[in-house]
Amino acid sequence: MGKWTLSVYYQLRYQEIAGILESSLYLKENVNHSKYMLSVSESLIRCCRLVWNKSLFLPPLLHRFWKLFLQLFSRFDRWLKDLVPDSSQKNLNTILEDKHTMFLLHDLLALSNHLPELHENILNDLHGCLDEKVREKFSCLLSECSPFKMLTSQATFFQSILKNSIMEQCERALNKTYTITSLFRGQAQDMPSSQSYFASDILKPLKEVVDASLLPQGILLNLKTEVLEEITEHYYAVISEILCNVESTEKSLLALRKIRKINHKTGPTDEDRIKKQLCLDVTFHLQQVIFC
Missing domain, CATH: 1.20.58 (Methane Monooxygenase Hydroxylase; Chain G, domain 1)
Structure with a gap:
């Protein structure tokens, strides 16, 4: 493929993969009975796998697909923050129901635990697509730039939201x-x-x-x-x-x-x-x- 053709190809793949995640960014319970409680969590993992799928990935576009991979987690992170626009955490239970907070916390912990497996699957998908030296460097990059910190940070944040919501409800009854x-x-x-x-x-x-x-x-x-x-x-x-x-x-x-x-x-x-x-x-x- 020529440079222009590669650019067009990437834009098509970008729109396809990013569009899947974007269309799932709302609090909908997962009906597929997977390890995730919300559809958006499953869509995130699905999109991450699509980025490195052998039938879609092209070695000359490694840097662009890597950027897309990071953008998927960045978009997920921004969506989570938009769910709770008031960083002071006042009246959070009016923004999120405790059920949804539990679902989010459950999925964030599940995603964090799934990252090592995801990394291994990505490297397996790239086997044969990249030469050994590039693959080793990419493996190090994948470990260093892992979204693990973002996921654990968000899990801690939503754990505090859940606790504050429970405390507010308990104290409302206690004050009687x-x-x-x-x-x-x-x-x-x-x-x-x-x-x-x-x-x-x-x-x-x-x-x-x-x-x-x-x-x-x-x-x-x-x-x-x-x-x-x-x-x-x-x-x-x-x-x-x-x-x-x-x-x-x-x-x-x-x-x-x-x-x-x-x-x-x-x-x-x-x-x-x-x-x-x-x-x-x-x-x-x-x-x-x-x-x-």
């Missing part, structure tokens, strides 16, 4: 603990005998992610440990604040009764009911932590 005071203050309620209605919702988002079993055990263990530690610490702070306010209120009411010479009522007080409810909720929470 503040309503316990108003529930029993001056309402003549019976002494509580079970946990609050929202107690089971505090760790529900974490349980749903764990039960989905889409992520490696090591990732899930780290996620559980971090979420449980932070939520329990927050729970302790909330309970301490409520108890401090209850004690302060009771002292004020007691002083007011003395001034007005009002006799102290016998039986459980509002403070007793509030403390009992908090005790029931904390006990239930600790049980949930143990079995999470």
